Amino acid sequence: MVGENAVRYPHLLAEVRKRGHRVGNHTYNHLGGFQSFDRQYISNAQKAEEILKTGKLFRPPHGWMSPLQYRRMLRDSWNIVMWDVLTRDYNHTVSAAWVFANVRKYTRPGSIITFHDSLKSIGKLRIILPDTITWLKNQGYEFKVL
Ligand SMILES: [Zn+2]
Known part of the structure; x- marks a missing residue:
């Protein structure tokens, strides 16, 4: 923050x-x-x-x-703390679907996934974050606090 x-x-x-x-x-x-x-x-x-x-x-x-x-x-x-999955959700040339595919392709156990709450990304975030969380849970991932 x-x-x-x-x-x-x-x-x-x-x-x-x-x-x-x-x-x-x-x-x-x-x-x-x-x-x-x-x-x-x-x-x-x-x-x-x-x-x-x-x-x-x-x-x-x-x-x-x-x-x-x-x-x-x-x-x-x-x-x-850095990250290993950069969603590029802030990039105006990529779609929400592309961001979701990027997360699915690169996430692995222990991953730290970077999403952004900026004006550049919020439109995609509202679409993709709920789907991403659901997908990760369905894959058996858990969310942990650092
Ligand atoms: Zn930043």
Whole structure:
């Protein structure tokens, strides 16, 4: 979750937690690691952490961060979590059906699947997420909290 969105929509942060999900830190304002100085990047994540209180569970925007940012965050006990299935739901050139096929093709035990709640993807997400969850359950997958 992006920190500034949690400030804007605190009821959503509370609702996510109430439903038993774990919240991860995705910086304060979706800052890219290669677009910022190391100290700025880490303090941006810390600013988000003050709001989100994730226990330092962090996913870098775009999956990018510099080697120095990575090392400093590990040194400061951040848990950096990536993914192995990127749905590309944000891509305007792919359909909801394509996203669903992509998930079916690449998901395996232990997968972390990345969907997005942005305006670019929400139309597809509303169609595909319920079908994806149903399909995964029918395949015998379970959902676990990190
Ligand atoms: Zn992101």
